[in-house]
Structures are given as structure tokens and as C-alpha cells.
Amino acid sequence: PRMAWAAWSESAMKASESTAAMAELFGSADNQASAEVKLKAPEIAENGAVVPLEVSTSLPVEQIAIFIDNNPSPLAMTATLGAGTAGLVKTRVRMGETSNVVAVVKSGGKLYSASQEVKVTIGGCGG
Amino acid sequence: MAKTIRGKAKAKNGMVDVKVLMKHPMETGLRKDKDGNAIPPHFIQNVTAMSGGTMVFSAEFNSSVSKDPYLAFAYPGEKGGALTIAWSDNTGATDSADITVK
Amino acid sequence: AGGALPIGNAAAAQKALFDTAPFGQVRLMHITDCHAQLNPIYFREPNVNLGLHGAYGRAPHLVGNALLDAFGIKAGTPEAHAFTYLGFDEAARRFGRVGGFAHLKTLVNALRGSYGEDKTLLMDGGDTWQGSGTSLWTRGMDMVRACNDLGVDVMTGHWEFTYQDDEILANIEAFNGDFVAQNVKVTDEAIFDDAPVFDEDTGHAFKPYVIKEMGGYRVAVIGQAFPYTPIANPSRFIPDWTFGIRDDDMQELVDQVRAEHKPHAVVVLSHNGMDVDVKMASRVSGIDVIFGGHTHDAVPAPLEIANPGGKTLVTNAGSNGKYLAVMDLELSEQGMVGYKHRLIPVFSNIIEPDAAMTALITRERAPYLGKLQEELAVADETLYRRGNFNGTFDQVICDGLRQVLNAQISLSPGFRWGTSVLAGDAITMENVLDQTAITYGETYARDMSGEELKLILEDVADNLFNEDPYYQQGGDMVRVGGLDYTINPLAGMGSRITEMRLDDGTLIEASKSYKVAGWATVGSQAPGPDISEVTAEYLRAQDTVRVNKLNTPKIVGIKTNPGLSS
Ligand SMILES: [Mn+2]
Ligand SMILES: [Mn+2]
Numbered sequence: 001p002r003m004a005w006a007a008w009s010e011s012a013m014k015a016s017e018s019t020a021a022m023a024e025l026f027g028s029a030d031n032q033a034s035a036e037v038k039l040k041a042p043e044i045a046e047n048g049a050v051v052p053l054e055v056s057t058s059l060p061v062e063q064i065a066i067f068i069d070n071n072p073s074p075l076a077m078t079a080t081l082g083a084g085t086a087g088l089v090k091t092r093v094r095m096g097e098t099s100n101v102v103a104v105v106k107s108g109g110k111l112y113s114a115s116q117e118v119k120v121t122i123g124g125c126g127g
Numbered sequence: 128m129a130k131t132i133r134g135k136a137k138a139k140n141g142m143v144d145v146k147v148l149m150k151h152p153m154e155t156g157l158r159k160d161k162d163g164n165a166i167p168p169h170f171i172q173n174v175t176a177m178s179g180g181t182m183v184f185s186a187e188f189n190s191s192v193s194k195d196p197y198l199a200f201a202y203p204g205e206k207g208g209a210l211t212i213a214w215s216d217n218t219g220a221t222d223s224a225d226i227t228v229k
Numbered sequence: 230a231g232g233a234l235p236i237g238n239a240a241a242a243q244k245a246l247f248d249t250a251p252f253g254q255v256r257l258m259h260i261t262d263c264h265a266q267l268n269p270i271y272f273r274e275p276n277v278n279l280g281l282h283g284a285y286g287r288a289p290h291l292v293g294n295a296l297l298d299a300f301g302i303k304a305g306t307p308e309a310h311a312f313t314y315l316g317f318d319e320a321a322r323r324f325g326r327v328g329g330f331a332h333l334k335t336l337v338n339a340l341r342g343s344y345g346e347d348k349t350l351l352m353d354g355g356d357t358w359q360g361s362g363t364s365l366w367t368r369g370m371d372m373v374r375a376c377n378d379l380g381v382d383v384m385t386g387h388w389e390f391t392y393q394d395d396e397i398l399a400n401i402e403a404f405n406g407d408f409v410a411q412n413v414k415v416t417d418e419a420i421f422d423d424a425p426v427f428d429e430d431t432g433h434a435f436k437p438y439v440i441k442e443m444g445g446y447r448v449a450v451i452g453q454a455f456p457y458t459p460i461a462n463p464s465r466f467i468p469d470w471t472f473g474i475r476d477d478d479m480q481e482l483v484d485q486v487r488a489e490h491k492p493h494a495v496v497v498l499s500h501n502g503m504d505v506d507v508k509m510a511s512r513v514s515g516i517d518v519i520f521g522g523h524t525h526d527a528v529p530a531p532l533e534i535a536n537p538g539g540k541t542l543v544t545n546a547g548s549n550g551k552y553l554a555v556m557d558l559e560l561s562e563q564g565m566v567g568y569k570h571r572l573i574p575v576f577s578n579i580i581e582p583d584a585a586m587t588a589l590i591t592r593e594r595a596p597y598l599g600k601l602q603e604e605l606a607v608a609d610e611t612l613y614r615r616g617n618f619n620g621t622f623d624q625v626i627c628d629g630l631r632q633v634l635n636a637q638i639s640l641s642p643g644f645r646w647g648t649s650v651l652a653g654d655a656i657t658m659e660n661v662l663d664q665t666a667i668t669y670g671e672t673y674a675r676d677m678s679g680e681e682l683k684l685i686l687e688d689v690a691d692n693l694f695n696e697d698p699y700y701q702q703g704g705d706m707v708r709v710g711g712l713d714y715t716i717n718p719l720a721g722m723g724s725r726i727t728e729m730r731l732d733d734g735t736l737i738e739a740s741k742s743y744k745v746a747g748w749a750t751v752g753s754q755a756p757g758p759d760i761s762e763v764t765a766e767y768l769r770a771q772d773t774v775r776v777n778k779l780n781t782p783k784i785v786g787i788k789t790n791p792g793l794s795s
Contacts, residue, residue, distance in 0.1 A: 005215050006185060008172045013189045042473045043699045046459045050193045052417065052471070068191060072157065076191045082183040082202060086142060090199035092417070094155070094191045098722070119700050122688040123460045124642065124751035133421050148421050197417045 261522030264360025289526030328550025409452025514538025627710025629767030643705030
């Protein structure tokens, strides 16, 4: 069946800074770090072009977004969940340099987050 | 199955675990080719997952999602159900695939 | 720890070594990082092993007298020689070589026999299949055969993963014991391509753990492979596997194993490296002992690390076949209630080598003996590798790279493996291969900007000195030839390296170009000749090889440190 494609959140996607991107996407960047939001990310990326990320939460969740602070456009993706869909999303992202990765979850109209630094290194033992 | 979408859907305890691997260059628009010309942005922007007429999951991607995007999620469902995954990119191209839940 | 071994009286010495009075209900023995050394060798421990921030003055970051004091070992004893660099040149001549699989086997058999074979277990922490000429040429199979003869029951890995993935799977198939690793998974993409997998749901590439029934007691052994293998070593040989520390998975697995199997003890056979093991032990509950490797630290007694569930013991058992760790556990229905640990140095001169293993070693080496025994030059001083910033053998490699490949500057990885050659002894091709035998030993000589050079030094320095052990990935600092620099280990990422100068004192300029030679490139195959040939060529051209200048960085920001001794 022909699909009416949802709009793409252009202003949030093009924002060059995480707080601005969050405000554009959610209407506000006010978020609370929460142990109920779990971000699984490697401490050191095996390949900066393909960094696996997993966000999960036990909170009743409407929307999950991932921000990579030091990327030129920090908002990497946002997911909207249907009724009963699990608070879980896995994907792979591109990171140009070491950066904090922030997972933000919208639950009950409020934003909750978890973050972790992912290091992008040259690799090898030098030389 | 479509050329650019591979999916696995497995039912377990009333939920369906879905893994999707899409084929797409996901060009950011920041790379230059060997002659120094900027390669134009070319990336998937929207992904939807429909089951029984309901949108169980949808995502918006920025160009920082890795080449050949991978997505995993889980929605309420049973073995034998049908799931349709579709994507559209910034050039207007689209593709979709039907997956049977195992 | 402590107590002198009566070297000189072989029978008494053997009795002293073997009379490790049985304790508890099970005996767990552990070797690690033997780097394919089948015969007895010399191996000098480091005099620079800096611990910063939380690791300051804590094992393994203790050298020389600081180490002896911390563990109550008397100076001048065979154990002092085994655990430190103090008086190495003279003590090595006096006490002789260490390690060797035939000698190790005699020791292992005696310890199994006196305790009760069904109640003992021999674990190998990995870095076994790489590190010698024969292991490279047989693609690790010589060591698989030797470990089968030795009776290794369980292993995990790191340099094992530098062979091609199908070769690794063939080696694991040929290995009689279990290969375990909870932190190695098949990539999302490879699962779609139906790559071989141990468990499609969890994504585990290998068995994550094994349950050992030992004399009526159950011991769970969980494997932890080196978490940064595809970063420190080429990922192109193992494209389908992804690693990581995965301590959250570790916690889930410990909980699941305890609930499902109700083991009397849960141990982790780990290739994390000691600092990572200490952090993991502080975060994960329910592990009784972590048997550690990778960092090649000889730690005479375990550290007791507190965590939310209680406490975990963390050990590290050195390298190159130099030690055998023996831990006897006291077990009850409540779990582990006591332990007795000894890290036994394997002094080859006082142990009778096992005949079957000796024959195996002879067989493995026979086709290559001529090449291995070629004498290249005489060592003017003791050549060794280990130390945070440099080693005399590394300097020889760096000097060889500059000379043979015509470069101003040379770089050599801070690997921690590599046997030592005593002053006055001949350097053989085998000795060179002990420093250079890797599956990606090709060299390069290319132009690099000063900026690029600095980026490399800063990147490796962070891998060494990042405050958080989970963000440390490297071995020791990259070794340099033709280059001096100042380092402030306590500074932040990108700010540790200053005053980069050529040997003649000229400051390195960011935009200027320099000819740099190196080897062991991780990203793609380098175009030049193998490093073993470059080094051999350099050595053959002289009778005696001297280290005229040991490029040593100036260390600032640190006054004293128990891991620093000149
Ligand atoms: Mn090792
Ligand atoms: Mn290792």
C-alpha cells in the first residue's frame, strides 16, 4: 500500500549542537539522567564508521532519540513506538571522533537520559 | 524480499524480535571524491514497520546512521504474523519488504 | 610469598616446589601469555610500570624494591629475581632460564598427582598460539599440540585471533580443552549472512562458559577474551567477530550461571589486563576469582576487590611460561570460603623435563631448526622489551628500521611479549622472531607530517594513561628511534606530548614532512619487507650490536612513583 511518509524533523536533524537539537525535537532539552534508561555502547569503537548502540528502558516510552555530541549534526536518529512496542532500539552509527553519546527517552511527557563516552582511536599499538 | 531490505522476525512470549539490515550508502554529503568534488548527501530518512495495519515502529535517520543501516526492535505479535518494513531516502527513493514472523 | 628456593640442590629444590601442601577441595592452576615459548627462556621484568590516579602504587604498578616490599619478598633470593628486574644480568646467569613446556608439564603433573587429578583444573588465559617462529609457520598448531600434551582444560584468547578466522576455528577444533569467551559476538551483519555462531539468540561466537565437575564440586569457568582485539590487532582477519568488555553481559551471565547450575565457585579466565580486571571486579557481583593475563604482570598474591555483592580476588600470572599460578579453593555449600594462592616461578634448571613433551618440542622445531639457530650478532648489553616507554631490544628493532629502510624516524609497537638476550650472548634468528613473529609483520617507510606523528604519540599515550582503565587499550608506549619527546602522563588526551625533537635536537614541526619507518600496521597490509628480515639484515651486518642511544622520553609531572625505577 502507498505510504504517506511522515515528515522528517529537519530543524532537529540539522542542528549543530545537542541541546539545540533536543529542543527542536522534543520542544525542550530538559532531561533527567535515569537508571531506567540503559545505553549499551562500546567504550572504545572498533570502527568509527560503524558503532553499534542499544537503548533500552523499562519506562513506558513514546519516543527514543540518540545524540552524538561531537558529530557535526548530533541527532543521529529518533524512533517512535507503537502501543505495546518494547522500549528498545538497536542501530549502528558513524562517529568522527571521541564523543559522549546520549540516549533520550520521552515517557509520560518527560525526558529521561543515559550517556556514555565512546572513544574513537587510531588503533594498533602505535606505528 | 526486496533487494535492499533483509529482515528476521522471531516470536517469543507474545513479542516479536525484529532485526533489519538495509542496503544503502548513507552518504553524509561531507565526503569528497578523489577529484575533490563533494559527494552529495544520499541517505535513508524514514523507516516504518507496519503490522496488521498498525505502525508498530518508525524511525527517522540522520546521515550519521552507518552505511547499510541496521535496526532492531520488538513489538507485540505472534508467529505467522506479517510485518512490512519500508524506507524512503532524501532523493525520494523508496523500498519495502514483507517479512513473515517465525 | 617469600621463602628461598634451594637452587643448586636439584632434589631438594624439586621437593620444595612440589610440596605445595593441598588445601581445600579443588586446585585451579593457571598459565597465561606464554607467547608460544616452548623452551626455557630469559625474561627481564620491567623497571618502569607507572600506575596513576587510582592505580598509583597498586599492583601491578610496582617495580623492583617497591614490589618486593609490598609482597614481603626477600632481596637476593631466587623469587626476587623471578619477580623483579633487580640485578637481572647477574641473577639470570646464576639462576638460569625459566619456563619451557617440558618443565612446566613435570610441575603440573606433580601438582595434579599430589592433589588428586579429578579435583584439579589447568587453565590458559591465552596469547599462547603466537610469539615464536614455529607458531607463526604452523599458524598456531604447534602450540595446540603442546597444550593438548600439557593437558590444558580451558582457554580464552587474544593473539589467537591474529590468524585467519577459519584457521582459528580449526585450531579450536583440534584443541582438546574448551575455548570460552563471553564477550565475543558475531556481528549483526554476519548473523544475517548465517556466519557460524555458538548461539544465534545471544550472538555468542563461542561457548561463554563451562561447568567443571571436580571431585563432587562444581566450578563455573567464564571466558573473557581481550576486549579490544579488533582495535589493537587487525580486524580484517576476523571480520565477523566483535568484542568489548561487556561487563553488563558478564553480570547477567554470572547471575544466570549461579541460578541455573548452582556452582560452588564462579571464576573468570580473563584476558582483560589487570587494571580492567580490577575495575570489572569492583562492578560485577558474584565472581569469586578472576585469573588474569594480558598485561604480563607477575603478581605474587591476589588483590581482594570489594563490590556490591561482596569481594572478588584478582590475580595476574605473568608471561612467557615463567610462572604457574596455583590456587586451592576451600568450598562449602555456601560457596567459596577460603583460598591458598602461590605464583610459582618455573626455574628450569631444577625441574626434570617431561620426556613426551621434550620429544614433541623436538619434532615441532625440527623442520625449522637451521633457520631458528642462525646466529646474527652478539649482544653488547642485555636486550629486553618490557617497560612503559622503551626496551633495549625495541631500540635494536628501531635502529634496524632506520638503517635498512633509510628513515629519519622509526616507530615500533609497545608489545609486552619478547624474550630477553643476555649481554655477551649471540642473538639468533629465533630471538629475533620472539620479538617480531606476527601475521602482519610487514614494514613501511613513508612520509609523515609532524602533526601526524604527534597524533600517533598522543593516541597511544591515552591508551596507556587514560584515567579510566576501560578506556585504555594499548600495550606499552610506542617505541621510537631517532625521536625524543617529553611526556606528562597526567595531562589529558591530546596534551601529554611536547618537545618532539629529532636525535640532533631539531624541533619537529607540525607541517614539515619526515621519513618514518615502522611495522605491524593494523588497518591494512604494509608494502615493505617483513620486520624479522629487516632486523636480521641489520644484525648480520655487525659482529656486536650496540644500543648507542636508548631513546627515552623525558617524564614530567611525576615526582616519585613506585612503578618507576631507573
Ligand atoms: Mn600477552
Ligand atoms: Mn594479550
